[in-house]
Amino acid sequence: MHTMDQTRIQHLEIRVSGTVQGVGFRPFIYRLAREHRLLGSVLNNSQGVIIRVQGEESVVAAFTRDIRKQAPPAARVMNLDCQALPLDHYTEFRILPSETLDETFTQVPPDLALCEACRRELLDSRNRRHGYPFINCIHCGPRFTIIHELPYDRPFTTMSGFTMCAACQAEYDDPADRRFHTQPNACHDCGPQLEFLRYAVGGWNTVNDGDPLRSAVEALRSRRIILVQGLGGFHLACDAADDALVSELRRRKHRDEKPFAVMFPDEASLRESCESSPSEWNLISSVRAPIVLLRKHSDSIIAASVAPHNPFVGAMLPYTPLHVLLLREYGQPLIMTSANLSDEPICFEVPDALSRMQGIADAALVHNRPIHIFADDSVVKVVGDVPRIWRRARGYVPQAVHVPDSFRVPTLAFGPQLKNTFCLGKRQFALLSQHCGDMENEAAVDAQHRAMDHFLHLFDAKIELIACDLHPDYSTTRLAEAWSAEHNVPLVRVQHHHAHLAACLAENETSEPAIGLSLDGTGYGTDGTIWGGEILIGDFRTFDRVGYLQTVAMPGGEKAAQESWRMALSWLHESFGDSLYELPLPFITELQTHYDRNALNLLTGSNLRQHVFPLTSSLGRLFDAVAALLFFGTRRQYEGQAAMLLEGMISPVPAAPYPMDVVEHDGLWMLSPLTMFREMADDIRKGMDAAIMARRFHEAVVEGFVRVCERVRDESNLNRVALSGGCFQNEFLHIEMEARLRYRGFEVLTHRQVPAGDGGVSLGQAVIANATNEVN
């Protein structure tokens, strides 16, 4: 029997938060409600999407379940808040106009790579957008980089200057269309256009031959370096197989041996040059479309000068329609490297790009859809089948990290000094900025300032608490101090390695104390020395340093980071004293042919004993030292290069670890590699294969830290270890450390949402400031 009771009618308000704007969410809800024959409405406001549905209880429940189950691919539903409302009189299901609310918080979607449907239309000669380089739809296209206000509506984007033609407007207005409410919707007739320019003495000249794309391809064919306007900034492009040309680009950019990224025309071309596992392929072809580090085939056509001495290549696929057209027409892989000078931030505005790239680019392919804020290509490496983010920017930003403890007040963390990102904390969410670069550089400071303005404005945050690094002289510290004074907002100073630990806890949604292995190149310690091989116990509130890598001098200070031989010298001096110069090692011979004995004595003699040089417990510097000793010699490196090459030569055959002594020192555990250096010197003398020595060294580091973790567990009863710091970009270290800790019964937390390196540090600063400030 069918009674009224069984068909109870319900009116429900569902608030959806997460990445739900600009990803086709409202049309999806519209279709879903119609399928379920529910009445009501849906609208965007700056808190997310608000749905009201009325119908039979069971149908409403099924509808609610399907929201999560069937959400569009680019959407990320974080919360569904349901609240019953009194019954209403609806006659249909409607999409209502966007609402703006003050003091609210929402999430802007990241920029999305061209979708399959748009790609087909782009290449279909019968389609009205055939060959149109700015085709997009609700599932793809620019977002974060073109929005200047919320809610996300066309007048608040850099598309505001373009008026849709009748055909585009009709798509925009039709809830059943893929371009319904697609803010950057455009076509040949009404949207942005390309422009091609050539540089000649005196300046840039527009080429008016009617086909900028073809002109660009011709320039590439005649071995020119061209500036190309992308999604979050400009690239410099040239043939990736042309060794001489790539070297020329390196010379013009004043770029050391740091690898260039390569864009491949398609899957076939990519597979011809690199290996890619299913997870690597999924990542590189995803809507995020990052640069993925892939192993190069030995017979790859990619020029050696693209990534000197490096078994990997930073690969990506065309992610904008312009890239698709350019790469199809050119047919060969192109270098696509950020348009900048050495370590400066990426160019993202046309006049600035043209003026800064004079003398570097021969020609330029630009357009008139402005980029409001920069976002570099993200860099990701798959380790242990999980994507690990090295540089977090386009495609990821500003996707929020959900944190375990809500921010009590809007919080802003200024981030680390190098590989800077900053972090805005509000309620349950931490929003990390795009990569802003090394803050030693004035242009990077400007870039951070600009990105910060954009974030604070977009997310409407009235900051009441700020955080920065503990280092007294960092530019980030001074910026934070100035901000604190100007806005009368409390400032919390956070130790770098504590921030690494907290970042790892936060993104794993726990605030419980854990053992932290914070292993990296550099960070200012509470004792004024430079830390980097730290074993901590801590949570968001506090930390204790319970262990560390033995501290040594950095001869010549900062220079020791670029010249890894200095660290080798320091460790040899620590192990052998002044007799180090009598060691029959190729390294010592090389050293003495490059530097005279007096200069070397300045580094190892009385200066060392009188503590002129800074002291460090950095694991990154230990890797540098071993690399210099084994093969790198007196060469200069870019940050981490020697260590990366050392990792690249590890023998695949297991070998016994070198001894790594664990000793108690002033109540702390100290890892001492002195015996290791003595054995290593012996092995070198005996002519042992460097690959085996590299393996034995890596094994020793893993074994040493795992052993300290076991001792710390015995004392503290903590069984959880958080792995953080730039050293975990080392795949061997990451995989082996995680596996061996698990094997010995530890629970292991690692980074997935933010970089293990310094790009993730601002998240840790923010959660620590939040927890510390609570105490006051």
Ligand code: ZN
């Ligand atoms: Zn699309």
Ligand code: ZN
């Ligand atoms: Zn149009």
Ligand code: FE
């Ligand atoms: Fe670090």
